[in-house]
Amino acid sequence: MAENNKLKPWQGWALFGGAMVAVFGLGLLCSSLMHRDGEVASIFNNRKVKMDKEIESRNDLFESDFPLEYETWLATADSSFNSEFCGQKKVDVLEERPDMVILWAGYAFSWDYTTPRGHMHAIDDMRETLRTFAPMTEADKQQPGTCWTCKSPDVPRLMAEVGEENFYSAPWSKWGDQVMNPIGCSDCHDPATMDLHISRPALKNAYAAMGKDITKATHQEMRSLVCAQCHVEYYFAGDKKVATFPWEKGMTLEAAEAYYDSIGFTDYTHALSKAPILKAQHPGYEMSLQGIHGQRGVSCADCHMPYKSEGGVKFSDHKVMSPLANIDRTCQVCHREDAETLRANVYERQRKCTEIRNKTEHELAVAHIEAKFAWDKGATDAEMQEALQYLRKGQWRWDYAVASHGASFHAPQEVTRLLADGLDYAHKARFAIARVLAKHGYTDAVPMPDITTKEKAQKYIGLDMAQKNADKKKFLDTVVPAWVKTAVAKGRLKAES
Amino acid sequence: MAENNKLKPWQGWALFGGAMVAVFGLGLLCSSLMHRDGEVASIFNNRKVKMDKEIESRNDLFESDFPLEYETWLATADSSFNSEFCGQKKVDVLEERPDMVILWAGYAFSWDYTTPRGHMHAIDDMRETLRTFAPMTEADKQQPGTCWTCKSPDVPRLMAEVGEENFYSAPWSKWGDQVMNPIGCSDCHDPATMDLHISRPALKNAYAAMGKDITKATHQEMRSLVCAQCHVEYYFAGDKKVATFPWEKGMTLEAAEAYYDSIGFTDYTHALSKAPILKAQHPGYEMSLQGIHGQRGVSCADCHMPYKSEGGVKFSDHKVMSPLANIDRTCQVCHREDAETLRANVYERQRKCTEIRNKTEHELAVAHIEAKFAWDKGATDAEMQEALQYLRKGQWRWDYAVASHGASFHAPQEVTRLLADGLDYAHKARFAIARVLAKHGYTDAVPMPDITTKEKAQKYIGLDMAQKNADKKKFLDTVVPAWVKTAVAKGRLKAES
Numbered sequence: 001m002a003e004n005n006k007l008k009p010w011q012g013w014a015l016f017g018g019a020m021v022a023v024f025g026l027g028l029l030c031s032s033l034m035h036r037d038g039e040v041a042s043i044f045n046n047r048k049v050k051m052d053k054e055i056e057s058r059n060d061l062f063e064s065d066f067p068l069e070y071e072t073w074l075a076t077a078d079s080s081f082n083s084e085f086c087g088q089k090k091v092d093v094l095e096e097r098p099d100m101v102i103l104w105a106g107y108a109f110s111w112d113y114t115t116p117r118g119h120m121h122a123i124d125d126m127r128e129t130l131r132t133f134a135p136m137t138e139a140d141k142q143q144p145g146t147c148w149t150c151k152s153p154d155v156p157r158l159m160a161e162v163g164e165e166n167f168y169s170a171p172w173s174k175w176g177d178q179v180m181n182p183i184g185c186s187d188c189h190d191p192a193t194m195d196l197h198i199s200r201p202a203l204k205n206a207y208a209a210m211g212k213d214i215t216k217a218t219h220q221e222m223r224s225l226v227c228a229q230c231h232v233e234y235y236f237a238g239d240k241k242v243a244t245f246p247w248e249k250g251m252t253l254e255a256a257e258a259y260y261d262s263i264g265f266t267d268y269t270h271a272l273s274k275a276p277i278l279k280a281q282h283p284g285y286e287m288s289l290q291g292i293h294g295q296r297g298v299s300c301a302d303c304h305m306p307y308k309s310e311g312g313v314k315f316s317d318h319k320v321m322s323p324l325a326n327i328d329r330t331c332q333v334c335h336r337e338d339a340e341t342l343r344a345n346v347y348e349r350q351r352k353c354t355e356i357r358n359k360t361e362h363e364l365a366v367a368h369i370e371a372k373f374a375w376d377k378g379a380t381d382a383e384m385q386e387a388l389q390y391l392r393k394g395q396w397r398w399d400y401a402v403a404s405h406g407a408s409f410h411a412p413q414e415v416t417r418l419l420a421d422g423l424d425y426a427h428k429a430r431f432a433i434a435r436v437l438a439k440h441g442y443t444d445a446v447p448m449p450d451i452t453t454k455e456k457a458q459k460y461i462g463l464d465m466a467q468k469n470a471d472k473k474k475f476l477d478t479v480v481p482a483w484v485k486t487a488v489a490k491g492r493l494k495a496e497s
Numbered sequence: 498m499a500e501n502n503k504l505k506p507w508q509g510w511a512l513f514g515g516a517m518v519a520v521f522g523l524g525l526l527c528s529s530l531m532h533r534d535g536e537v538a539s540i541f542n543n544r545k546v547k548m549d550k551e552i553e554s555r556n557d558l559f560e561s562d563f564p565l566e567y568e569t570w571l572a573t574a575d576s577s578f579n580s581e582f583c584g585q586k587k588v589d590v591l592e593e594r595p596d597m598v599i600l601w602a603g604y605a606f607s608w609d610y611t612t613p614r615g616h617m618h619a620i621d622d623m624r625e626t627l628r629t630f631a632p633m634t635e636a637d638k639q640q641p642g643t644c645w646t647c648k649s650p651d652v653p654r655l656m657a658e659v660g661e662e663n664f665y666s667a668p669w670s671k672w673g674d675q676v677m678n679p680i681g682c683s684d685c686h687d688p689a690t691m692d693l694h695i696s697r698p699a700l701k702n703a704y705a706a707m708g709k710d711i712t713k714a715t716h717q718e719m720r721s722l723v724c725a726q727c728h729v730e731y732y733f734a735g736d737k738k739v740a741t742f743p744w745e746k747g748m749t750l751e752a753a754e755a756y757y758d759s760i761g762f763t764d765y766t767h768a769l770s771k772a773p774i775l776k777a778q779h780p781g782y783e784m785s786l787q788g789i790h791g792q793r794g795v796s797c798a799d800c801h802m803p804y805k806s807e808g809g810v811k812f813s814d815h816k817v818m819s820p821l822a823n824i825d826r827t828c829q830v831c832h833r834e835d836a837e838t839l840r841a842n843v844y845e846r847q848r849k850c851t852e853i854r855n856k857t858e859h860e861l862a863v864a865h866i867e868a869k870f871a872w873d874k875g876a877t878d879a880e881m882q883e884a885l886q887y888l889r890k891g892q893w894r895w896d897y898a899v900a901s902h903g904a905s906f907h908a909p910q911e912v913t914r915l916l917a918d919g920l921d922y923a924h925k926a927r928f929a930i931a932r933v934l935a936k937h938g939y940t941d942a943v944p945m946p947d948i949t950t951k952e953k954a955q956k957y958i959g960l961d962m963a964q965k966n967a968d969k970k971k972f973l974d975t976v977v978p979a980w981v982k983t984a985v986a987k988g989r990l991k992a993e994s
Contacts, residue, residue: 295842296834337793345792352910356917363921412910413849420853420917424860427924434931435940443935 044194051191055160055199057153059184060494066185066194068310073184073318076118090114090125094454099365101457103395106271107279108133110461111468116405119183119320122151127480130468134475135173144241145170149200150230153186154179154492156199164201169240176479177486180493188226196222200229206245223299224285231300233283233400235265251286253400253418257393266392271461273371274384275391280399287404291411303330322406346409353401353408356419360398363426367391370433370446377440387432394425541691548688552657552696554650556681557991563682563691565807570681570815573615587611587622591951596862598954600892603768604776605630607958608965613902616680616817619648624977627965631972632670641738642667646697647727650683651676651989653696661698666737673976674983677990685723693719697726703742720796721782728797730780730897732762748783750897750915754890763889768958770868771881772888777896784901788908800827819903843906850898850905853916857895860923864888867930867943874937884929891922 007015047065056062063070093113094101104110112130126132126147135142146168148155158178159167167175190197198204198214203225207214217225233256237244246259260266260278267279288294293303301316306329308317323330324346327339335342371387401407401418408415437443451457458465487493504512544562553559560567590610591598601607609627623629623644632639643665645652655675656664664672687694695701695711700722704711714722730753734741743756757763757775764776785791790800798813803826805814820827821843824836832839868884898904898915905912934940948954955962984990 292842345789349910352914356914359917359921413846413913416910416913416917417849417853420856420913420920423917423921424856424924427921427928431924431928431931434928435942438935438940443932443940445932 053191055153055156055186056191057157057181057186057492058494059153059181059186062185062191068308068313068315069185069318072308072315074120075319076321077120078118090117092454094457097361098451098454098457099361101454101461102272102365102368102451103361103398104279105368105461107268107277109279110458111463111465122182123179124182126151127476128472130472132172134468134471134479135171136475136479138171138174140171140173143172144168144236145172145175146236146241146243147172148175148179149202149243151183152179152181153184153199154181156186159201165240165242168236168242173479177483177490178492180484180487187229196226198225198229200243202234202243202245203229203232206232206247209245209248210250220297220299223301224288224294227300227304228285231282231284231405232286233281235260235267235281251289253283253286253397256283256286256400257396270368270371270391273368273388273391274375275368275371275388275395277392278396278399280396280403283400283404284406284410287407287414288410290414291407291409293410302333306330306333349412350408353412353415353419356416356423357398357402360394360419360423360426361402363423363430364391364395364398365451366448367394367426367429367433369448370430370437373446374433374436374440377437377442379436379440383436383439384433387429387436390425390429390432394422394429397422397425550688552650552653552683553688554654554678554681554683554989555991556650556678556683559682559688565805565810565812566682566815569805569812571617572816573818574617575615587614589951591954594858595948595951595954596858598951598958599769599862599865599948600858600895601776602865602958604765604774606776607955608960608962619679620676621679623648624973625969627969629669631965631968631976632668633972633976635668635671637668637670640669641665641733642669642672643733643738643740644669645672645676646699646740648680649676649678650681650696651678653683656698662737662739665733665739670976674980674987675989677981677984684726693723695722695726697740699731699740699742700726700729703729703744706745707747717794717796720798721785721791724797724801725782728779728781728902729783730778732757732764732778748786750780750783750894753780753783753897754893767865767868767888770865770885770888771872772865772868772885772892774889775893775896777893777900780897780901781903781907784904784911785907787911788904788906790907799830803827803830846909847905850909850912850916853913853920854895854899857891857916857920857923858899860920860927861888861892861895862948863945864891864923864926864930866945867927867934870943871930871933871937874934874939876933876937880933880936881930884926884933887922887926887929891919891926894919894922 049061049065051061059070059073091114093115094110100113101110104113108131114125114129117125131143132147133140133142149168154175155167158175162170185191187199188196196219204214214225232245234243234245236242246256249255249259249262257278265278266276268277269275270277285300288300303323304320305316305318306323306326307314308329309315317326317329324343327342331337331342332339337345367387368391371384371391374384374387397418401415401422404410404415437446449456449460451460455465484493488495546558546562548558556567556570588611590612591607597610598607601610605628611622611626614622628640629644630637630639646665651672652664655672659667682688684696685693693716701711711722729742731740731742733739743753746752746756746759754775762775763773765774766772767774782797785797800820801817802813802815803820803823804811805826806812814823814826821840824839828834828839829836834842864884865888868881868888871881871884894915898912898919901907901912934943946953946957948957952962981990985992
């Protein structure tokens with residue numbers, strides 16, 4: 001029996017050989033499952049939908065060749081992760097912070113200002129906001145074509161077709177049946193090579209104005225610069241309303257202010273105080289360069305489009321959103337702390353910024369109201385000059401800090417500095433107005449209107465919101481469906497969209 | 498000839514064997530040169546100067562057993578590396594920033610305020626500053642014994658000998674011939690075991706008041722807590738002038754303020770504005786906890802006493818100083834950037850804080866002067882209440898931010914926040930004063946005195962600096978040498994010191 005249990009030498013070798021063959025086969029299998037680099041290369045070299053134009057504005061045409069990127073991009077529709085500046089539903093900021101109605105009196109932001117949503121909503125949100133008016137025809141009062149600039153890959157297509165200046169200077173509604181595909185593939189990628197590319201002239205021009213050549217940017221820099229095409233401070237220059245970044249003197253708030261002052265630019269004259277106001281857009285890119293992550297070369301995509309792996313393929317998550325939704329794939333790539341600690345670090349920075357923001361915002365609102373009171377008491381232009389310049393400077397700092405999304409994390413000290421500086425100017429404005437009032441014999445506290453809700457504040461500055469809302473409803477019910485119908489008929493949009 | 502060049506087999510083996518022996522010997526030699534752990538252990542177990550007391554106040558007695566630590570500690574005398582808050586020579590801050598004379602009118606800091614120097618200068622600086630007066634006898638006007646608390650290991654020795662309360666409440670000059678050895682070994686180390694220990698009761702009490710047990714602190718925490726015995730906010734509590742940290746409600750500025758308000762504490766009544774002022778000490782430890790390095794568990798010693806290696810022995814550099822002097826051994830232990838980048842990052846944070854600091858400081862100074870003007874115009878206590886409370890809050894924030902050495906790096910956003918908040922209160926104070934003045938019929942700008950130099954500012958607040966300087970010179974020429982003579986005679990100080 002004992003003898004029989006022993007293997008003969010040839011049996012042992014056969015077993016060994018068999019095992020070797022089996023393990024080798026397993027290895028081949030695993031490798032074929034895990035490594036799909038060849039497949040990826042093959043997709044790029046044998047695309048089902050060949051593209052050779054500089055811009056392909058139809059996002060859906062990219063789906064079959066780039067399903068992972070496309071699916072995650074589609075998911076920007078569902079931005080249900082709620083951070084302060086990011087939510088599935090639009091949050092009515094004016095309702096939460098009625099002082100803002102006062103700050104923007106005389107400007108369309110006082111009518112309607114909601115939190116931004118994902119890229120997929122860009123065109124809907126633009127049509128729906130009261131800020132684009134409700135133009136039933138091209139002759140109606142409305143914004144220029146420039147307002148579409150950041151909303152769609154249809155924009156660079158149109159610019160190529162009609163010319164940049166014609167695109168910008170046309171009435172906004174002229175491009176209503178043209179701009180259909182929300183921010184998508186071709187905005188950042190060359191459709192032929194899928195390399196990152198700059199599709200908007202404003203950024204190229206801004207680089208040139210600084211004496212820099214954007215074609216020399218590294219791939220890592222491009223992973224921020226494609227975002228910087230839109231997430232920046234800009235203004236509409238000249239009669240042609242050309243989208244322009246105020247970077248000629250540098251990329252700080254002070255440099256942009258010096259630039260605007262040098263060309264005598266003002267976005268609007270404040271309806272209450274008559275201050276010449278600069279409205280900040282969203283200088284997220286500039287502010288990110290003021291913080292340690294930007295300074296260390298971390299790109300926007302590193303945190304907002306973190307790498308993801310599916311079926312052995314590594315790709316950038318195109319569901320652009322708050323890094324706090326994916327701490328394991330964002331912060332924790334570099335930082336070894338647990339997710340709750342990292343999240344708390346971000347919230348602490350936001351909380352500290354918000355504290356000063358609230359003060360600055362309120363003092364500015366009060367100052368505008370006091371300025372109006374001074375005008376009503378007979379103050380002269382000359383008397384009011386000092387206060388109005390303080391108001392311009394103060395509100396510019398508040399707006400730049402607040403509008404630069406995410407900056408309380410990207411550059412917490414810089415935001416706090418700007419808000420502190422804005423607060424200083426707001427107080428100085430109030431002090432200057434008090435001196436003017438005293439000259440006119442008024443030394444009591446200025447009576448404050450009730451502006452504790454959005455409705456009350458809008459009524460105080462004389463807005464007829466019922467009319468604006470009714471006009472917008474009519475526009476959305478009639479004009480927009482017609483635009484979409486035309487676009488589908490002309491093949492600018494996938495039929496079921 | 499060719500045959501002769503060939504080695505015989507036994508010759509080859511002999512050469513090989515010989516080489517082996519030589520290399521083995523070299524290894525032994527290197528090991529003996531490099532590894533001195535045994536030697537270090539031996540020093541600790543066979544100390545030449547045995548110590549069994551809880552405190553050994555004579556620093557020089559540690560030299561023979563701990564030469565590396567002792568030599569580097571001696572080097573704190575030469576703090577020639579110049580950062581903003583650290584220099585070999587005292588920098589006269591009041592000369593550089595005369596507004597501070599105004600802020601501290603009614604308090605000894607308006608007489609004399611210089612930058613801190615290394616630990617070796619602690620006792621000299623304390624004798625020399627005008628703030629300790631010039632007491633020729635114990636009966637003369639002077640500070641309490643509490644002022645010595647942080648200056649010397651003679652202090653815990655004295656506390657053990659005479660009792661804590663007797664130490665604190667005695668006239669400062671009573672301990673002039675007792676407090677001799679500058680901040681040294683026993684302040685942080687148990688002389689018997691050389692373990693880190695807490696030698697001052699105030700920190701233990703503050704921990705107890707927060708419901709925390711300091712004996713549970715980890716070694717890494719102790720590497721900060723030994724510093725936190727002194728580099729904190731504190732006040733002299735009650736008639737006995739007991740050094741006390743205001744941590745009962747927490748370790749933030751707001752928590753300390755709430756504590757002081759709850760016990761009705763005020764450091765001094767401002768000589769111009771009559772505001773009830775809180776003078777911040779140097780809440781460096783508290784502020785470091787508000788920044789990312791502190792929050793990540795980086796200790797004071799990690800950066801201010803970086804590890805060093807000499808002759809194979811690793812030890813903490815006891816030349817406590819700015820980490821920027823040793824970037825290779827401090828920042829670069831964790832951060833992979835080049836030294837110039839790291840240095841620039843620190844300076845950028847300092848520059849941004851300084852910008853807001855300057856504004857806050859000036860507005861506060863102006864507000865004090867305007868308050869005095871209002872009193873002179875007949876303002877009443879009731880009318881001035883609001884402004885004086887704003888001044889208390891504003892100056893507390895400015896002082897806390899400015900006095901917390903290094904905080905513009907340790908916690909840049911928090912410092913900026915505090916200064917912004919202080920600036921807000923300063924403006925509010927000015928506004929409130931302007932309203933009071935208007936009530937009394939005065940609506941012009943308040944005339945400002947010339948306070949552009951330290952001398953002019955000191956003259957404006959009514960100081961006789963010539964007398965103070967003459968008194969101090971007499972004190973330093975006569976009283977201090979007598980103190981040293983007595984101390985040497987009684988063996989409290991090494992003879993040649």
